[in-house]
Amino acid sequence: MDLLGKSLEELRALAVSLGEPDYRGAQLYHSLYAERQLDLARMTVLPAPLRRRLAAEASVELPRVARRHESVDRSVRYLLALGPAPESGASHSPAPTAIETVFMPSEDRQTICVSTQAGCAVNCRFCLTATLGLVRNLTAGEILTQVLVALAENATRLAPRTNVVYMGQGEPLLNYDATLQATRILLDPAGMALAPRRVTLSTSGILPGIDRLAGERVRPKLAISLNASNDEQRSRLMPINRKYPLGELLAACRRYPLRSWERLTFEYVLLGGCNDSPDDARRVARLLSSLRAKVNLIPWNPGELPYRIPEPGAVEEFRRALLGRGVPVFVRDSRGRDVMAACGQLASIEQAAALPAHVPSS
Numbered sequence: 001m002d003l004l005g006k007s008l009e010e011l012r013a014l015a016v017s018l019g020e021p022d023y024r025g026a027q028l029y030h031s032l033y034a035e036r037q038l039d040l041a042r043m044t045v046l047p048a049p050l051r052r053r054l055a056a057e058a059s060v061e062l063p064r065v066a067r068r069h070e071s072v073d074r075s076v077r078y079l080l081a082l083g084p085a086p087e088s089g090a091s092h093s094p095a096p097t098a099i100e101t102v103f104m105p106s107e108d109r110q111t112i113c114v115s116t117q118a119g120c121a122v123n124c125r126f127c128l129t130a131t132l133g134l135v136r137n138l139t140a141g142e143i144l145t146q147v148l149v150a151l152a153e154n155a156t157r158l159a160p161r162t163n164v165v166y167m168g169q170g171e172p173l174l175n176y177d178a179t180l181q182a183t184r185i186l187l188d189p190a191g192m193a194l195a196p197r198r199v200t201l202s203t204s205g206i207l208p209g210i211d212r213l214a215g216e217r218v219r220p221k222l223a224i225s226l227n228a229s230n231d232e233q234r235s236r237l238m239p240i241n242r243k244y245p246l247g248e249l250l251a252a253c254r255r256y257p258l259r260s261w262e263r264l265t266f267e268y269v270l271l272g273g274c275n276d277s278p279d280d281a282r283r284v285a286r287l288l289s290s291l292r293a294k295v296n297l298i299p300w301n302p303g304e305l306p307y308r309i310p311e312p313g314a315v316e317e318f319r320r321a322l323l324g325r326g327v328p329v330f331v332r333d334s335r336g337r338d339v340m341a342a343c344g345q346l347a348s349i350e351q352a353a354a355l356p357a358h359v360p361s362s
């Protein structure tokens with residue numbers, strides 16, 4: 001039994017099932033997530049017989065760091081080897097699942113870009129992950145473990161604050177329960193104690209997931225991957241738009257209950273000559289006019305896909321056009337381009353080689 005990803009209630013119940021008082025479960029929860037102590041033998045708050053029993057009946061499964069690529073900008077892309085899907089029952093199968101996680105340090109914080117699925121079935125045309133298809137959903141423990149491994153690997157250079165963004169491989173709202181379970185532990189003051197504004201979930205626009213998220217008491221910030229200014233263009237770039245078109249997506253955004261400090265983030269990958277014209281900018285401003293929103297412009301990162309990097313002049317013109325219409329906008333300089341860690345690049349050749357047979361994307 002993997003302890004990582006278990007909630008406070010689950011660990012309390014585990015303690016009781018082992019004949020211990022339930023507060024032992026709370027101590028285990030605190031050790032795992034607040035202290036980030038992942039070695040059962042060193043959880044000295046627990047009595048030695050319980051530690052031995054836990055070590056015999058449970059484990060804290062950490063992925064193997066299969067590759068580590070450090071960028072000139074000091075961000076690091078990790079290729080992590082997970083075990084096979086837990087339900088397969090073959091926990092020691094030699095064929096691991098590979099995922100990628102990116103650690104991005106800056107002066108006062110680190111941002112950890114986390115995968116929620118291995119591969120992805122959504123099939124956005126500008127994203128290398130889509131070429132892998134969906135391999136499988138990650139468990140809550142496998143989502144959390146990426147944060148823990150990235151923090152442990154960089155322990156000597158950690159800044160005081162940590163941001164977590166669900167922007168790695170996968171569509172988080174298509175792995176809803178595990179993503180939310182991991183989020184509750186990240187945001188729990190008794191768990192990893194991140195502030196709600198420090199965890200962001202980015203979606204391609206899965207409407208039922210957005211509506212469900214709206215009803216959660218504990219939830220991350222929401223970002224929508226927009227990338228187009230009309231339905232025809234968006235359906236071409238993001239086939240998911242045929243199922244959840246822009247009008248319905250923006251209606252879901254309008255009814256989404258923002259907290260007083262919160263804005264919706266719209267991400268817009270600028271593809272040279274494709275979606276970066278002044279007309280696109282005007283249409284985007286119109287689409288977002290009734291929303292409390294900001295836009296992150298992400299000039300496309302070169303990869304193996306047939307798109308062009310936008311001209312610097314086009315990026316600036318796009319930015320000014322949005323700003324001039326009252327839409328807050330930021331140009332995001334992707335980190336780790338040289339090690340294929342940037343937005344849309346997360347599907348390395350080595351990962352494709354390491355992956356077991358997968359379900360092809362539609």
Ligand code: SF4
Nearest residue numbers: 120122123124127170
């Ligand atoms: S951009 Fe996100 S949702 Fe789209 S294919 Fe890539 S990983 Fe999946």
